[in-house]
Amino acid sequence: MKSHAIETIEADRITCRGRRYTAPWIAGRHGLRVHIHSMPHHEREIVACDATAHAHLSQASASA
Known part of the structure; x- marks a missing residue:
């Protein structure tokens, strides 16, 4: 799994490498800093971990 920069959850999404990712668990976590992990050949999904x-x-999955 490849690690990426720490990102901040926006209103209803995480933006990473120019893509927007959404998931139901993101609701209510605006402002939370997360560390992003992904597989190089699976850019449509990411795994988020609490950065603190x-x-x-x-x-989370890439939105259309």
Whole structure:
């Protein structure tokens, strides 16, 4: 799994490398800083971990 920069959750999405990713668990977490992981050949999905607590949160999928 490839690691990427730390991003901040916006209103209803995470923006990373020019793509917007959404998932139900993102709701209500505006402003939370997350560390993004992804597989190089699966750019449509990311895994997010809390950047402060170093805890796994969940996956998010690229929105259309």
